[in-house]
Structures are given as C-alpha cells and as structure tokens.
Amino acid sequence: MSTESTTSRRRPLASADLETTGLDPARHDAWEIAIVHRGIDGVVSEYLWQKRPSEQALLEAEPEALRISRYHERMVVPKGAEALDMITGRTLTLGELFKEVHGLLDGAILIGSNVGAFDADFLRRMLGAAPWHYRPVCAATLAAGFLYSAEPSVMPGETRAFSTGAVSKHMGVLQPGPDERHTALPDARWAFDLYNTVCSSPGARERYRVNLVDGAA
Template structure:
C-alpha cells in the first residue's frame, strides 16, 4: 500500500506548535537513548526507530519505543549496511498507511508522524541524554524533530567514556575503546545478537552500564 504524503517535520508549524522549545527548562531526568537509522549522515539519513528510557529523579522509569516510516526517497538513499545491521527488513512493523507506530503496545499502534514526534520531544524534555555514542543519536534526533532548540541538555553522556574513566587506563586500554569490551570488564554483558542494534535493547544496555559505573540507579 502506498504511503500517504509525509507531513511537515515537528518544528515546521511555527511558534504556536507544541514543539516550540521552552527556554530554561530544568534538567529533572536521565534519558537512556538509542536510535536506529538508515545511515550515519544526519543530513541524508533518517531515524526509523527510537527508544527512550526516561528515569525521573525518584528512580521511576518509563520505557518508550517508536518506529517511523522512512519516505520512499529516504529508503532509496539508505545505506544498505545500516539497514542490514539493524535488521530493518525483518523488524520494521509500522502498519500500512501509517507514518509511525508506538511499539510497546500489544500490537504496533499506528500514529501520525507529528504525534510520534511530540511524544519523543516530551520524553526527552529536561533530560541528560545517556547512550553509546549519544552525540550521534542527538544529531539524528535534532534533524528528525527540527525544533531549533533541543529539549535535552546540550552535553550528552557516553557510556564508553564513563566506563573507561571509571576503569582507569590499565583496564580500559588505549583509545579507541571498544564499548563491548569495556562493558564486559564492568561485568555487564552487551546485547546478544538478537538484541544488539535494536533501539530498546541498546538503550537498556546503556542504562545497565551507566548503573554499573554509578553504583546503581541514580
């Protein structure tokens, strides 16, 4: 079934849109984040899966998982290796005719793109983003949301850097570090083959490495 015409990006509606960034939003939560994308270039490639585990100051966690349908021309310009690694053909499950879906319901719940973008924006508002190479995820999400001012703190935290500093030079070894090796040295097994390069699996792993370094949920 042919996909409908894709709507404007989240920030395209002008000052009245709910996505208008709010200045001075305090940091109140941590967001363990991962994205799966059609490639590595935030200009040419697109996010197709987003996971956010939002942890509030009291330790309460909420998991979110969305998939977003790439437009036909975006798939045509995709990096085949990126699609293979993330198992796009096997895992993409946005219902026909929809642009996005909430993936944590019993069956994927179809959504409009702007509704998914609003939910992603809300889940990330007032957070410090934590992940494996989260600057990549931040750049891809910035492009996806197009809100101008990002709702998350400008300094994302990389679990590999955290782990290496925590372990010290002898255990961490020379750069560039292997995030999987660092994770195992901390006692955290990285995602298995069926879980690696899925957004939620990698976000959960980022959370576990963070907690191992920080001494538990905080």
C-alpha cells in the same frame, strides 16, 4: 567555565538509541527510536517506536545500514500508518510521535553510546530542536574513564582505543546478545545500565538496572 552551579536542579535521564537508514542525518532517517527514561522520582520506563522513513531516505539508504539493523525483517509499521508505538501497539502520526519523544527528552540528560556524535544529530533534525541538556553523555566513554582511573591495568592507555565489550565485561553489565544488537531498545538498555553502574551508589545500582547480571558478562 561551567554555566551551571552545584545546586542545579535534578534532571531526568533519557538513554536513547536509534536505528537509521544511514549515517548522514541530512540524507537519512531514523526508523526505530528507543528511550529508557528515569524520572526525577526514580521511576524507570521504557519506550519504543518505529516510523516509516521518507521515500527519499529509503532511496538514498545505505544497504549496509539496512542490513545491520535488519530493516526489511523488522519493520512492522502497518501499511498507511506513519508510526507505531511498539509497546502499546498504537499507531501514531509523525506529529504525535515527535511530541512524545520531545516530552521525554525535554530537560533530560541524554545518554547513549556515541550519542552526542550520532543519535543527537538525528534527533535534533527529527524534532527541529534539541530539548535535552546541552551536554550529552557517552556511557561507554564515561565507563572507560572510570575503569582507567580505578583499574588502569584493565584498560588500554595513551591513545589506544578501548572496546565496549571489554568495558561492559569489567563493569559487570550485560551487552545485547547477537539477536539484539543493532536493535534500539536493547542498545538503549545497555547504555542506561552502563551509565548507572558508574554513577549510582552501590546500593542503588541494581535498582536502576534494567538488564541484571551478576559479575562480568
């Protein structure tokens, strides 16, 4: 049963992606956080931060997680600082960082790739709250369902898994390149574009894309 009426207020969109020291939010930390935010006025803004993981989280880090996200090569928070705004170069305390992230997610529809089963858990633990709308949206699953209903021949049926690469190709959305995968902002942009390609009217799709591509990638 729905708990919202069809006249519910418009909400901002927040496409979030995190790079973490492992898969368990109880033991591991997010160290890179990106948000592509679209306000109710339609303005799209990008945010990217890095924060130093706790010493305990680094001790318990999964080496493969650090390798895939290239933690040791890409961590640039200055020595003695807790966090860094990667867009402005401003150093932040953890409290300042959490306040900024909370403000962007407050009341927003949280979107991403597997966001409800991964990123949301880390964000909830980091912020001590879940300020976003109660129903996060996995952009890849949304697009796969859209494709299956519109063009069943291009999508696997029954219980076979779909690939995000195939979904992106058929939706004409550019995936992050080899040097960008598993970095927070390109992955957040990809989910944002995929969501808007499904949910925007054709005339608005290019307006709300941040990675423009003509046709299939």
